[in-house]
Amino acid sequence: MALKGRDLVSIRDLSPREITDLLSASRKMIPIAEGKKSSNALAGKIVAMAFFEPSTRTRLSFETAVQRLGGRCITIADSGISSMKKGESLYDTVRMLSSYSDAIVIRHPNEGAARLAADASDKPVINAGDGAGQHPTQALLDLATMREAFGTLAGLKVVLLGDLKYGRTVHSLAYALGILGAELVLASPPALRLPDESRSELDQLGVKITEEPDVSRAVRDADVLYVTRIQKERFPDEGEYRKVAGSYRIDASVLASAKPRLIVMHPLPRAGEIDPEVDRTPHAAYFREAFLAVPVRMALLTGVLGAKAG
Numbered sequence: 009m010a011l012k013g014r015d016l017v018s019i020r021d022l023s024p025r026e027i028t029d030l031l032s033a034s035r036k037m038i039p040i041a042e043g044k045k046s047s048n049a050l051a052g053k054i055v056a057m058a059f060f061e062p063s064t065r066t067r068l069s070f071e072t073a074v075q076r077l078g079g080r081c082i083t084i085a086d087s088g089i090s091s092m093k094k095g096e097s098l099y100d101t102v103r104m105l106s107s108y109s110d111a112i113v114i115r116h117p118n119e120g121a122a123r124l125a126a127d128a129s130d131k132p133v134i135n136a137g138d139g140a141g142q143h144p145t146q147a148l149l150d151l152a153t154m155r156e157a158f159g160t161l162a163g164l165k166v167v168l169l170g171d172l173k174y175g176r177t178v179h180s181l182a183y184a185l186g187i188l189g190a191e192l193v194l195a196s197p198p199a200l201r202l203p204d205e206s207r208s209e210l211d212q213l214g215v216k217i218t219e220e221p222d223v224s225r226a227v228r229d230a231d232v233l234y235v236t237r238i239q240k241e242r243f244p245d246e247g248e249y250r251k252v253a254g255s256y257r258i259d260a261s262v263l264a265s266a267k268p269r270l271i272v273m274h275p276l277p278r279a280g281e282i283d284p285e286v287d288r289t290p291h292a293a294y295f296r297e298a299f300l301a302v303p304v305r306m307a308l309l310t311g312v313l314g315a316k317a318g
């Protein structure tokens with residue numbers, strides 16, 4: 009895989025072949041992620057975690073991935089304690105981090121921040137979420153979850169439910185699913201529809217897309233229901249948020265008409281969109297999805313750092 013030295017800012021930075029190669033590589037990492045096999049693939053490597061926005065899974069799964077592979081992390085996990093609080097620019101911060109580490113993982117509230125970081129750094133930069141922009145590594149682990157459940161991605165019917173406007177995980181995932189031959193069903197409140205640019209890009213790629221705001225109808229012949237949180241923090245106006253808050257919730261009654269093999273996914277955190285009663289059904293795949301973050305991020309880091317897997 010020719011990922012060595014490359015940035016991952018947008019999911020568009022990867023070809024379909026590179027995505028499927030990463031998914032295959034990540035499968036082999038599962039025993040290491042589970043702690044059943046040891047590896048020193050990243051021995052001697054330092055990965056910087058630059059997180060300027062809240063994160064639990066993304067940062068901790070990246071850190072777990074590095075450490076299970078024998079590497080080390082340096083971390084900014086609170087923008088309030090870095091020198092950006094004193095007025096240092098993101099450019100200067102990243103430029104300096106790139107001289108301390110071998111790769112940088114960045115999360116930032118501003119769309120475009122990861123691109124700026126990639127320009128500032130001479131080491132690989134991985135976007136762990138830039139505002140309402142992209143979250144490409146989440147898309148990879150979402151794809152890994154679907155591929156594990158169904159053995160393939162082409163032909164899957166995937167319902168994307170919720171905040172398709174501000175949800176960066178959806179922006180990356182919809183594109184990836186599209187180029188890998190899945191069919192998309194968009195189910196969102198009217199105010200939170202997928203942005204026009206994303207929709208026309210998918211149309212131009214020839215992706216099969218329908219809109220079905222009625223969730224019970226949308227799930228009827230779906231393989232995957234991908235639920236998202238309304239991204240409260242991205243609304244310019246609290247009043248606009250209140251109009252859509254709580255407008256959908258997945259519970260056993262919504263799933264009553266679903267195929268037995270339907271999987272319910274969610275990048276997490278959930279904030280009321282999935283009733284905990286769904287956790288006990290065979291449909292629930294979101295905790296497996298959260299675990300697969302580790303092997304997928306291992307495969308990616310190994311690739312961009314040019315390390316030997318295993």
Ligand code: NCD
Binds near residue numbers: 065143236237275277
């Ligand atoms: C997502 C994010 O940060 O975009 N979380 C994650 O990385 N798993 C989704 C969200 O915050 O709703």
